[in-house]
Amino acid sequence: MSEGSKGLRLYNTLNRAKEDFVPIDPANVRMYVCGPTVYDFAHIGNARPVIVFDVLFRLLRHVYGAEHVTYVRNITDVDDKINARALRDFGSDIASGKLSLNDAIRQVTAKTADQFHKDVATLGCLEPTHEPRATEFVEPRADGKTDMIGLIHQLIDRGHAYEAEGEVLFDTASMPDYGELSKRPLDEQQAGARIAVDAHKKNPGDFVLWKLSSTEEPGWQSPWGRGRPGWHIECSAMSAAYLGEVFDIHGGGLDLIFPHHENEIAQSRCAHGTDVMAKVWMHNGFLQVEGQKMSKSLGNFYSINELLETETFGGRKWPGEVLRLAMLMTHYREPIDFSVRKLEEAENTLRKWKRAADLAAGEAGDVPQAVIEALSDDLGTYQAFQVLTQLAAEAAEGNAAAASLRASLQFLGFSLATADIDEQAVAKTIAERLAFIAAKNWAEADRIRDALLAQGIQLKDGKDPVTGERVTTWEVKR
Numbered sequence: 001m002s003e004g005s006k007g008l009r010l011y012n013t014l015n016r017a018k019e020d021f022v023p024i025d026p027a028n029v030r031m032y033v034c035g036p037t038v039y040d041f042a043h044i045g046n047a048r049p050v051i052v053f054d055v056l057f058r059l060l061r062h063v064y065g066a067e068h069v070t071y072v073r074n075i076t077d078v079d080d081k082i083n084a085r086a087l088r089d090f091g092s093d094i095a096s097g098k099l100s101l102n103d104a105i106r107q108v109t110a111k112t113a114d115q116f117h118k119d120v121a122t123l124g125c126l127e128p129t130h131e132p133r134a135t136e137f138v139e140p141r142a143d144g145k146t147d148m149i150g151l152i153h154q155l156i157d158r159g160h161a162y163e164a165e166g167e168v169l170f171d172t173a174s175m176p177d178y179g180e181l182s183k184r185p186l187d188e189q190q191a192g193a194r195i196a197v198d199a200h201k202k203n204p205g206d207f208v209l210w211k212l213s214s215t216e217e218p219g220w221q222s223p224w225g226r227g228r229p230g231w232h233i234e235c236s237a238m239s240a241a242y243l244g245e246v247f248d249i250h251g252g253g254l255d256l257i258f259p260h261h262e263n264e265i266a267q268s269r270c271a272h273g274t275d276v277m278a279k280v281w282m283h284n285g286f287l288q289v290e291g292q293k294m295s296k297s298l299g300n301f302y303s304i305n306e307l308l309e310t311e312t313f314g315g316r317k318w319p320g321e322v323l324r325l326a327m328l329m330t331h332y333r334e335p336i337d338f339s340v341r342k343l344e345e346a347e348n349t350l351r352k353w354k355r356a357a358d359l360a361a362g363e364a365g366d367v368p369q370a371v372i373e374a375l376s377d378d379l380g381t382y383q384a385f386q387v388l389t390q391l392a393a394e395a396a397e398g399n400a401a402a403a404s405l406r407a408s409l410q411f412l413g414f415s416l417a418t419a420d421i422d423e424q425a426v427a428k429t430i431a432e433r434l435a436f437i438a439a440k441n442w443a444e445a446d447r448i449r450d451a452l453l454a455q456g457i458q459l460k461d462g463k464d465p466v467t468g469e470r471v472t473t474w475e476v477k478r
Helices: 044-064 080-096 101-122 148-157 231-243 254-272 304-309 320-328 340-360 369-376 381-395 399-411 423-438 442-454
Strands: 009-012 017-020 029-033 069-073 161-164 167-170 207-212 227-229 247-253 278-284 287-289 336-338 457-463 470-476
Touching: 009 278, 029 044, 029 231, 044 069, 044 101, 044 247, 044 278, 044 287, 044 304, 044 320, 044 369, 069 231, 080 101, 101 304, 101 442, 148 161, 148 167, 148 207, 148 231, 148 254, 167 254, 207 231, 207 254, 227 231, 231 247, 231 254, 247 254, 254 278, 304 320, 320 336, 320 340, 336 340, 340 381, 340 399, 369 381, 381 399, 423 442, 423 457, 423 470, 442 457
Parallel strands: 029 069, 029 247, 247 278, 287 336
Antiparallel strands: 009 017, 161 167, 167 207, 207 227, 457 470
16 A cells, blocks of 8 residues: 555546555645536436536545645636627627626526526535536636646747637647546547637647637637637636646546646646656546436436426426435446436335444444545445445444434435524524625625525525514425
């Protein structure tokens, strides 16, 4: 066992093997995960990486200490689909001059980003340490953090990028080992998503770092004209801004290996002159619905919010923690068939665990080492859940097992029973939220509401029938 690994082993897509995890700096373990492109509400496929890497975040915090882990998950709020949505929703206001396109885009993404935060809180996910928005890292920043225009300058200066017909493109031939992550030879590479193969490219696989914007598209002033960044440069800038030129773990869905992650690596390594961008690359498997690929044309495309709030899947609403458990019952690297049957199985399992855990309500317990060891073996959630099932079977015989089960459920992001909740602390937190509402500080009020929801406490706002004043009550959301 390598010194410093503490028993943690992770599958590294870069090497196609499970390896001992040895952080660059145990005092600051750093992880970046590609977040949502907020042109619409997040779908259940987006939920899987959020849940998977939330478990890894919790595990890293347990192993190295919460204050020694930095988790960055970005929000992509500049994208051609976002532009189209803004024109669709605010076209008349833009045409009349009441609203600029950039402002319309901000309104579209503010709504969808807010819904994303509510959804993932309901799924039991912790907030990341930092959540940068792409639009805030396009131009040079007052705080000196890495920005996209600056990175593109570095790539041009180092001979890895070139200008052609108003665009700046990455020169894939300038990087001898381009394609190392996806294991695809350069002559088999395609230009990739969002990028057309044009005659002005030196090589078909060259990809856009900066592209010109028309008057109907959002844009920023740059040395190469008014334009906007390519997709891949966004994550290179935001990860470097908060985690440095080389960091420990980069995660995302399997579909991002090529072209997105491959191109992130190319940009970051060539801009900074480093051998790697991240030491470990982790990817969760694909998701299908009831045995079919999820698509709007098949009518099986569901947002997280639809599953939580409507009866469109299986004729009922589904609690967030049931969705969470269903996602984790399959190993993260394996494909998952998301089905009503799987949700029902997850709900029944969770009910049995909670019933057993309630036998030790109010008693403190520790997460069993067997649970930590299972998760430390490349996030072996199935093996960890077997331990929980064994604890549930033993709970009737003594409170020790029930207390350990409660600790394990809480550690894994599942809410506990009412008896375990500090009602005075909840009342104090609600009072703080009402003060923020009175001060019209909606952002802080929403943050408190979402944080309580992540703990399984759902707030309900109403009015006192006599005074008409706002009254907030709460309940445990199972």
